[in-house]
Amino acid sequence: MEKYNQLATDIIANVGGKENIISLAHCVTRLRFNLKDEALANDEVLKNMDGVVTVMKAGGQYQVVIGNHVPDVYKVVREQAGISDESDAAAIGKKMSFKDKFFDLITGIMMPSIAILSASGIIKGLNTVLAISGVYTMDSSYYMLINAIGDAMFYFFPVILGYNTARKLKSNPILGIVIGAALCYPTINGVDLGFFGFNVNATYTSSVLPVILIVALAAPLERFFNKVIPDVIKTFMVPMLVMLIAIPLGFIVIGPVANLIGVLIGEVINSIIGFSPIIGGLIVGASWQVLVLFGVHMMMIVPSMMNVMSGTPDTFMAMISVVSFAQTAVVLAIWLKTKNQKLKNIAFPAWISGIFGVTEPAIYGITLPRIKMFVISCIGGAVGGAVAGFFNLKVYTMAGLGIFSLPGFIDTEAGSMTGVVQVCIAIVIAMVISFGLAYAMYKDDAVAEPVAATEKVSVKKEVLMSPIKGSVMPLSQVADDAFAQEVMGKGLAIEPIEGKVYAPCNGTVMTVFPTKHAIGIISDNGCEILIHLGMDTVKLDGKYFESHVVQGEKVTTGDLLVSFDLEAIKKEGYSMETPVIITNTADYLDIIPMNSKNILAGSEMLTLLI
Known part of the structure; x- marks a missing residue:
């Protein structure tokens, strides 16, 4: 890992x-920082750094997108920054909204387990494939061990x-382990207890x-x-009292309520999809990568994992x-069609990564720009x-990502591979459509040719x-990534020095937002x-x-549109950084x-070539 020292x-x-680092975690492709002051971070330097794909801010976290080798970079960053297992995981000195705190909590709890969870799912899927294909039977010693x-x-x-x-709640991690183990104790699971x-x-x-929820109860109890309790006896008295209060209360009250909440969440999601599986699949399929883009997709998948x-x-x-x-089909089309060698060099590894279910390098490095x-x-x-909804596809066991997700579609109880065949059909249709559209519409950025003087x-x-x-x-310096990355169109931004907005042209007011902003x-x-x-x-x-x-x-250039108390x-x-965006950028050369650096209201701002 020495090669990541400089990075x-x-x-x-x-x-x-x-x-400035409060805590650090990582997911499949991102370093997820909690920073004391995000203003101290150099976004543009990081985005242009070799080894960094891009930077995102979501869920109260400062996310540096690295790629598939993020676990190795994570270890080196932790070592150099002196981040230990006991480092504060709460955002000390940092104001976070309730939503951001909730996102940060769930991410911090789930993310450390995702890699091993995926590996375990792959093992289960491969074991099922080997059993169904006759390599060994489901009652054999090989099957039971694997x-x-x-x-x-x-x-x-x-x-x-x-x-x-x-760990996330700054409680004793061993106490958390014991609470989890008590909940799994065989003789009290699935039996009548009065x-x-x-x-x-x-x-x-x-x-x-x-x-x-039970550990969330135990953490404040432990602090209390x-x-x-006197120091001389607190070493053993504190965990004893916490366990005797939190575990029975959790087992009898909190646990059943939590299980019910989980069931209700699953039923709500499934009822929405069940109303029209095709429309549900259409919406889910269209929006999923946007959720990945902002790093909040884990919130949506937790109920499914519970199911x-x-x-x-x-x-x-x-x-x-x-x-x-x-996503990978689009990247493949770009790789085949582009004549830009630099783009080819980053597209192929991104395509390989995407096949195994990790699409952030493809999104941030290839398609989003x-x-x-x-x-x-x-x-x-x-x-x-939508095709998955049409087939009413279901995942029966936790598996991996990308191609490793396929064993999860095996109905182990029925011994049926129908789901695998159907999901392959859905995958092929999605890839053919994406590849076809991308190949037909992709064009390398045009290189301007010099114009002869006589022309x-x-x-x-x-x-x-x-x-x-x-x-x-x-725009690249604006704090909001949607504007900075020109997702909505090209333009510029102005830092106002007076609270008046005038019409930039003769035209028609198409939208006045209710909030007037x-x-x-x-x-x-x-x-x-x-x-x-x-x-x-x-x-x-x-x-x-x-x-x-x-x-x-109808307005005329210079008409007063909005006034505000700056x-x-x-x-x-x-x-008050104010982006002025041309939303139909594609219509202009x-x-x-x-x-x-400075501009007066009514002076020339943008020249549009048609």
């Missing part, structure tokens, strides 16, 4: 130094989750929620007893299993998901005026312009903003921003 050093330096190897992780999952949850006249019959092996591990076949997991193949290709992959994923070129152009007075900045205009020449006032200012719900126009109103908004803690 780790550079990453640590550009996330603000090791003193099944025990693959099944142990799932059966004793509460033990692993107990450890992860305790307490105070009530009968409890619960099974906690292969469960997820119960142990998380550590404060009130499968409890022995309930799951449809949602079947639908998303198809999507990665649509070419947004049309990313959309095509979502279309292919949508069709594949006359006739180019139509439209000039837009600045709607705001302030300082100009490129954004306005859309279409010019008389067909240019579609979005002016987005500030970052996250939608949360102000219109406070400090006043609109002076309505939807459908200082009041800044005092609320919001950035080029969009040329003015070359100045």
